[in-house]
Amino acid sequence: MSDDFNELRPPEGDDDNWLDWQADDDAEQSAASSGDRLGFTGELSWRQDVEKAFSDQLDEANDDAFDWQPDTGTDAPQPDDDVPDWLAAFTGDEPAESEPAVDLPPWLSQFGETEPEDEAAAPAPLGDVPAWLREDSEDLPGQPVEPAPGLETPPWLSQFGEAEPEDEAAAAMPAADVPAWLREDSEDAPAADLPPWLSGADEPEAAETPAIPGGDVPPWLAGLDEPAAPVEDDDLFAGLDEALGIAPGSASAGETPDWMGAFEEPAAAEAPPSGLDAYLVEEVVDETFFDEPPADEGVVPDWLMAAAPDTEAAEPAAGEPIAGDLFSGWMAAPEPEEVEEVEELPAPSDELFPDWMSAPDETEAEEAPDLLTGWEAARQALDTADEELAADEGVPDWLAAAAPPSEPATVPQDIFGELGLPSPETGFDFLDNPPVEAETPDWFEPEAAASAEPGWLGELGELDLSSAAETETAVPAEADFLAELRGAADLTADVEPPPAPDYDLSPPSFDDLDSLIASYEAPEATPEYRALVDTRIDDIERLLSDEDIGEIAARRAPRVEAGDISPETPDWLTESGVLVGGASAGAILRRQTERERPLEELDERLQALHDRGLDLPPPVEEAPSPDLKTLLPGVKEFIAPTPIKAGTTGIAGEVMLSPQQMDKLKLLRLLAPAEAPPQPQVPSALDQTYAAPSFADLVGEEEELEEAVEPVPAPRPERRRIQFDRLLIVLLVALAVVLPFFVGVLRVGDLPPAQFAANSRQQAVFDRVNALAPGDLVLVAAEYGPTGAAELDGLTEALLRHMLLKGARPVIISTNPLGLLHVQHILDRLTADAVFTVQLNRPLAANRDFYVARYLTGSVIGLRAFAQNVPALLATDISGRATNLATASLRDFALIVTIAERAEDVRAWTEQVAPLAGKPLAVAVGFAAAPLAEPYVLPDSPEKMGGIRGLLVGYRDAYTYRAQLGVVDAVAPGSIPTQPPAAPPTAAPASPAPADQDETAVEATAEAAGTVETTPEAPAEATAEAAATAEATDTPLVIVGVIDADQTVNVREGPARVFRAVAAARPGDRVQIIGRSGDGDWLQIRLADGREGWISSGLVRVEEPATPTPDAGAGLDPYAVVALESDVRWVAFQVTPTPAAESTAEPAAPPFDAADVVTGTPTPYRDERWYGMTLGLIVIIAVIATGTVINVIGSLFRRRGR
């Protein structure tokens, strides 16, 4: 046996239909199940359709699983679609495998002739046992359905119905338990009489199983289920047992019907042997047995009465039991050879035969006029019945349909003769009659059977398949039952010549694995008995054979846990673990072994199967999808739990779908995403806004929103794997930034230059601020928040310091409220700085020395509105106090400085404000906004154009700006107007005015303000030159250097070797040091002849100057001296006025960080911060370069690998 069920997958060509449950049905059902029932009707009954479709599919799957219809390879319904397998056993497929052709009786061989396709049929699983068979095992009395009156029911069959009271039958077997087809066709189908005594064939050992109580069986048949019951002294088999030498205790016994009591009484009255066995023995051994007086009429069953010509002689005694194995025993004792075998059996062999197989004999017996009085009487009765059957009155319809028209010659002549029984010619002539088509029961007709679905199938279809989780393989548990049927048939056929029957009659048989395993546990089971049972293990193997499993597993029907079987399901079916949706031998064995047997005792393959079953995945309980639950309530149970695969076959539990079905399933899932994981509904800020009570009027449907914002616990975030490279990079960068604050050796690189380059954008800003006159209004836009504070605070503070030193009054506005607040904090800090106050020589006060005006709303439009109406928006400050600013327009501001974090702010100010101001802007931005600010920088500084005249970028420029700010002297407090600048005499135009008008207005404003501000058209250079000249007159030469070289050195035009030499200096020449390059490698010197140039700093030795004090001399620049003392590299420079200085050189730059030197309060950690930035930048470059190199190499290797 192979455990690889994948090998059992049906051919690829059958994928489309092999599990298309509707394919076996009619076209209408197929269409309804495949497409229309899957949600395309658009009606609310969609769900019911789906459920029905699944139910139908389940039924069909059950059909497949039970192998009602063998795989014929065609979609057309076969005549034997609904023929139970127990009927299929008559098809004679068994000889095809294990034995040569068997000479079946004609009425049996007829089955094989009429249903040749059954040869390929696999034995049906135990679950295929029809309801009427199952009912026999229930507690309910297995009462046959009352046969319809008048019919073609053979007397011996109709007698069954008459034997029991009608009311008793009604009470014992509810109509609901009767298969539908049986109930509906009970009037026409004599087969309705079959079930009770067929149950004996199904479960010969059921007497040992509590699940099959004898109560289900008519009392007179209860003995069928009790083969191991103690045998009474007056047992029917006693005589036979004695004759055969069988121990009395081993014979089966049971209650006999009343009419069979005649067997006992006479036998008991006469002498042992008694009962039918005894009667048979007598038939074989002693013909005088038939000379016994007839039994009481009241005991003889009616069917015997009806069948017998002389019914009076066949009346059995009512209420007396009869051995259920009456006819089986009769069949089991055909010849002495077999009797000899039976002698050794602890269990009666008659259990191997279904009772109904004994029916011909029984019929024969009942045909006998006096079955109880002698064989001769029975023979005569059969003869009489033969004549009657010739008129087609006694043939069962369902048998008549299968029987050949007329083949009496094919009936083994001696089959009964060997048994000492009347031959078919004499006793079973009715079987030879041609079938009566009109009387064929509907259930036997393929078409009718399709519609008259047995009730037990309907019951199964109602079961919940969602609980099916374990994947099992359906195993035909009915195999033995069928085998027994076949064996019985073979036995019947092999009587003459008597080949060894295929089915071993010696060991105890079993119908299912349940009974087999239970046989081990039976208290009366002896070791010999168990050993005997073990010999039947071949049947188990056959049960689990690839062929059988393959037939079932290929269909892969859904299964149902035993606990899920409906209450109507017979107990024996439930307890045996038979899975309705696909009986699994593995499941059966596992359950049985888990409950009843240790695993070690099982066969190795069964243990493997057990282990494999345990390894199956547990049932998946899926949470109901809210979407599906809303859209299609209840449908999820049918869709979600069943794993569906396409094209692959595995252990059961999966539903195989064809591509077409998969397409439909995808569509269904699209419409009802059952498998979609529930998404957490996190309420957004907008939802909460709308859900606010204050917005109830605006929203209108508050309840819906409240439902929408119902808090849903956020899903637990997945634990992420630590990325060590990221962690390493973070640590490296962080250490690089922090360590320079504490470790001096890590302070690499040069500090920013102490002066902006001449004519640079940075220097332009400095010059414009430096040119402010006392009392000038400067509009400062603080367009940055805390995120840009680290980069821009230095620039803001430097610019404000510079403005305040020059006596100007900054007016702070912003479209960012945080920026406004932050600048206010900076101004508060400057106001509280005592040193700076001393430097200013005046205290600072809001709304006098500076104005923190207001926050401008509306972004660009707010800026435009401000530009259009400056006085209204500057009337009050941020605290609501009056500013007393007498501004009429933007032109009242001497300078507009924009400190922005974003390029959008630069663009807005440049486009909306600068044109109205009539002058370019000075802008300070971060590095991120610099690229987009560059295009607005006016290259030639046309003052009348709107744009950017000067640009400061980032911390580097802030550093340099503070350095240059050191040389700025605070204006005298007396020069600063105490009152805000008055409004210009002429109202400033609200819009840009022509150039001439603008100039006039500015000039008038300047004059009215009494400032020394130059006119707008005055070049900055001129202003700077004037300032430089003014400073130069007060500042002598401070730094003197001596050329320290072995030979004459070049003085170049610029601070690099690429510049041409403009002069030469000899060793020992004294020069004035007036500047220094940014990197400190070059010094700007002035020669004795007044020529200036650059020389390498290594060639100049700075002479030690006299240490001046800040107040030492009027002409001494103290800052430069101090700078030299602190760090020789930072050479301060001064403009030395020389008589020959005619050049219009750049104005003298202030010494390094003069303000800090003067005040003694340098910016804390200014240098350390710069070094930290430098080292961090180095590390960042290294990291990025390393990563890129690694990635490139890895990518190249991968490409090479491909």
Place this chain on the structure above:
Amino acid sequence: MRRLGAAVTTAIAIGFGLLTLIGLLAGSSIPLVGTITDFLLQLIVITTATTILIGVLNLFGVHLRRVGRRETGWGYSLLVVISTLLVIVLAVLERANVLTGQPSITSILFETVQVSLESALAGLVLFALVYGAYRLTRRRLTWPAVLFVFVLLLLLIGALPLPGLGPLASVRDWLLAVPVSAGARGILLGIALATVVTGVRVLIGQDRAYRE
């Protein structure tokens, strides 16, 4: 009626648009138009300010309700409510000259809490950017990625204040002055053209997004 309403709204938009345009172009020459333009702009500013006020009140109300309903995270909402009330009270006291210290308490709170937190969070962007550049070429190696990393390294190296990197600094300056500036100008020109087109569409009634 609906068509009439659409026509009216369109007429209002076009009319006020043209009026504002004329007022901005020649406000001083036509005082009346200039005054109307200023008035319209002030309306916008006032409306925007009102929306900010509504937003603040709504934010306060939302968190207050969360606290009242004990919803998830109501503790944080409680902190927000308390902070808001505290700052409002302090500002009122400062306005009333009850608290006259310098710097003001509100300014200290702002600098020590708001600015510090935002600056720290902004500093974390550095690590993300560096790691992003580090992994840029890991998943897929493309020429644009290589070019990007190359230029990035060049700019960073050119910004280093180390001796001997003068040529790289010159290259960096050139990159910023020419290619970068050209690209930025192109972007700004595109924005300007789009703004003009949008304005024209509104003025001629082609774009009526204001009705939505």
